[in-house]
Amino acid sequence: MARHQHRVRVEALAAQMALSAAEVKHLQVMRVRPGDTVQVFDGRGAAGEAELTHLDPFAATLRLLSRTETSSEYPQPVTLAIALLKGDKLSDVVRAGTELGVAHFQLLQTRYADVPDIGDNKLTRLRRIAEEAAKQSQRSVVPEIASPVPLAQFRSEGQLFYAHPGSPARLLDHLTWLSPLTLISGPEGGFSPEDLGWLGHAGAVPVTLGPRILRAETAPLALLGALAASGV
Amino acid sequence: MARHQHRVRVEALAAQMALSAAEVKHLQVMRVRPGDTVQVFDGRGAAGEAELTHLDPFAATLRLLSRTETSSEYPQPVTLAIALLKGDKLSDVVRAGTELGVAHFQLLQTRYADVPDIGDNKLTRLRRIAEEAAKQSQRSVVPEIASPVPLAQFRSEGQLFYAHPGSPARLLDHLTWLSPLTLISGPEGGFSPEDLGWLGHAGAVPVTLGPRILRAETAPLALLGALAASGV
Numbered sequence A, B: 001m002a003r004h005q006h007r008v009r010v011e012a013l014a015a016q017m018a019l020s021a022a023e024v025k026h027l028q029v030m031r032v033r034p035g036d037t038v039q040v041f042d043g044r045g046a047a048g049e050a051e052l053t054h055l056d057p058f059a060a061t062l063r064l065l066s067r068t069e070t071s072s073e074y075p076q077p078v079t080l081a082i083a084l085l086k087g088d089k090l091s092d093v094v095r096a097g098t099e100l101g102v103a104h105f106q107l108l109q110t111r112y113a114d115v116p117d118i119g120d121n122k123l124t125r126l127r128r129i130a131e132e133a134a135k136q137s138q139r140s141v142v143p144e145i146a147s148p149v150p151l152a153q154f155r156s157e158g159q160l161f162y163a164h165p166g167s168p169a170r171l172l173d174h175l176t177w178l179s180p181l182t183l184i185s186g187p188e189g190g191f192s193p194e195d196l197g198w199l200g201h202a203g204a205v206p207v208t209l210g211p212r213i214l215r216a217e218t219a220p221l222a223l224l225g226a227l228a229a230s231g232v
Helices: A021-029 A089-099 A120-136 A193-201 A219-229 B021-029 B089-099 B120-136 B193-201 B219-229
Strands: A007-009 A016-018 A037-041 A047-056 A059-068 A078-083 A104-109 A144-150 A159-163 A181-185 A205-207 B007-009 B016-018 B037-041 B047-056 B059-068 B078-083 B104-109 B144-150 B159-163 B181-185 B205-207
Touching (some): A021 A047, A078 A089, A089 A120, A089 A219, A181 A219, B007 B021, B007 B120, B021 B059, B078 B089, B089 B219, B159 B219, B181 B219
Parallel strands (some): A007 A037, A159 A205, B159 B181
Antiparallel strands (some): B016 B059
């Protein structure tokens, strides 16, 4: 058995599991050998331990040993709906947001957007970052990254919050874990009056992040940090 | 008067203020002209409004119009004592930590450090990042960045906390604003048993950041996010 158990993503947990080419490569690089035990997860919340029963350059087979009760997820799915940001900022938010337990990322087009849209390559890259970050933070859920929609067309269930300078309300005072949670995060230029009108109409609650000005990539991580530090 | 008020750092708030060469250049680049109003701050908590009375390529003079009550600081200074990290990770932590209200950064040498020490150039760069971030987040305090000391030689007053996986305690339940606050943050490899022994001896309280594994650069920002979201 390997000293440090490697984590391998599978299509679904089953008695016998074949691996994708990428995961076969990963096992080879990590020098995992038949007989070794690895951790498996399906990216949708199920995880377990499995034994590598066969490995050649093109294929690998695993045998499920046990299923694990996973407790690394919030009681309700957390969505981060975030405006498009320039450069690598979205990558940074997706990486840290995945560590901090986000289940869904919804990209948003807003009035004062830093960039109007996102290319397919960049979207693919964000999804890969989410998958890597989920592995590293030992989550069994790989967050999905939904293609951008205009803020006014974004529909969500449950509780909605957004950080708003000067708001007296605090996230943890208003949050319950009885329904899904969505945090909405604006672009560098902030929300436009129209955006704010829509947020109000949608019942989103403005919450404080203190009196300092935060960058667009810092604010959502601060809100997620507050959730994490609440120990849920 | 400029549409957006520029922020200028001065040696000390006074009726007449001369600017440093760097700030003179900054005003020129920003096309601020005599007669315009700017915001001034001294990096130690005092801030105000001033009128530019004279500007030439080598010198600028400001006249203080008013002092501002600054409320962008926590009731007690917050120190982030952080282990040395590889690459640009410390820069990212200093930038976001400054936005999130850190007053002092203390660099730490720990047993499992990612890097053994930090060069003068990098230290200078971190100080510049803190100054820029303080301006951008409209803080009047520029956090100081203290050269690395071994964890066991670090002395602090007030309350000490560190994030520890599996701890049942929550930062906001134990925190009071009656004395200075220090958050201690480990390296990628975590604290060694010796480090943990020292933390216990020093009275540091382990607090939760939830069941997920966070990178060394994400954990301190999550704790600071919890402070920010508490609205203090």
